[in-house]
């Protein structure tokens with residue numbers, strides 16, 4: 001036991017009227033909704049990088065946090081893991097997620113980095129066997145170190161492609177060993193800074209081949225988790241190839257991977273792409289590639305990907321409505337890709353940020369589940385498209401433009417527009433949130 005969270009109790013559900021800061025008001029893991037425990041619906045995960053590796057820097061200033069595990073030794077990496085699992089226990093978090101670089105010190109050579117990773121993975125494995133928290137997903141950090149500055153799989157230098165392949169292989173092995181439910185690829189540097197020095201075709205071809213190799217390796221080692229691409233339009237690169245869900249789908253189809261790979265969709269990334277979070281979720285669901293979510297929010301004034309904890313029930317409820325409409329999570333879950341602000345120095349800030357976010361998600365999820373159970377919204381949606389159930393409508397899709405034109409003449413069609421009822425549906429929504 002470390003004493004980092006000394007004096008902080010295990011967080012329990014106390015109900016909406018509780019005034020205890022260290023309690024859940026809405027997240028009751030054992031409450032059954034739609035035939036499933038809330039914990040099993042929401043599948044919350046803590047992001048190792050934000051809570052334990054990030055030092056509090058921003059573009060104008062460096063480290064603000066002083067954590068006893070900061071430093072580059074294996075002993076400190078183990079202390080970090082001890083504290084992480086203490087936090088998972090306090091929260092009752094069922095899952096966590098990490099990058100290779102979050103958990104192990106970088107070695108002088110690739111082989112040393114890999115040995116460090118393997119040693120820590122064994123340590124994390126021991127922790128997992130004596131705690132309830134499991135791995136939602138693992139990923140390789142191929143964006144922080146200077147070797148990745150011009151990309152990983154899309155780097156003009158083939159040696160970097162090789163290094164990226166070796167890094168992903170090592171992290172897929174680690175994820176597999178720890179029983180991870182998914183493996184994520186986020187390509188922060190897979191894009192360009194300027195088209196003046198970029199061979200777009202070759203970079204995208206290399207990214208496609210790389211992803212095929214990842215899928216081939218998954219099958220070779222018998223990893224049963226889902227491979228997930230996390231779309232983001234830009235930041236850090238000026239343009240990233242995995243711009244949004246629809247772009248990723250086109251990319252997957254181009255490389256024959258649309259049945260193999262799904263998306264990990266992040267709130268702030270959707271916003272940067274000019275979409276709402278629910279748009280990205282609905283798009284992924286409609287394409288059959290909704291995998292998992294990175295839950296957070298951006299500061300809408302700064303325009304940056306600020307990775308704040310979610311704080312709005314109406315916004316979060318529409319997102320979970322799309323997840324529920326799609327049938328809920330299978331291997332995916334709700335990863336808090338969110339960090340406390342750099343002024344939030346106290347250990348309690350870390351805990352309470354997650355407590356608040358888990359409560360926001362639980363309230364939102366309950367609202368979404370109630371609206372889905374009510375059925376009015378889905379009935380209205382179905383009614384709007386009911387014309388397509390008729391035989392003559394189905395014939396339109398089977399036939400040609402000629403046949404459609406003949407129908408217009410033969411039936412004397414002169415369609416009368418019908419209300420889209422948006423405000424009425426918004427009023428309906430507002431009865432539930």
Ligand code: XUL
Pocket residue numbers: 099139184186188230232266294305337
């Ligand atoms: C960056 C981001 C990453 C990925 C994992 O914006 O979201 O933390 O989730 O690499």
Ligand code: CO
Pocket residue numbers: 230266294337
């Ligand atoms: Co993310």
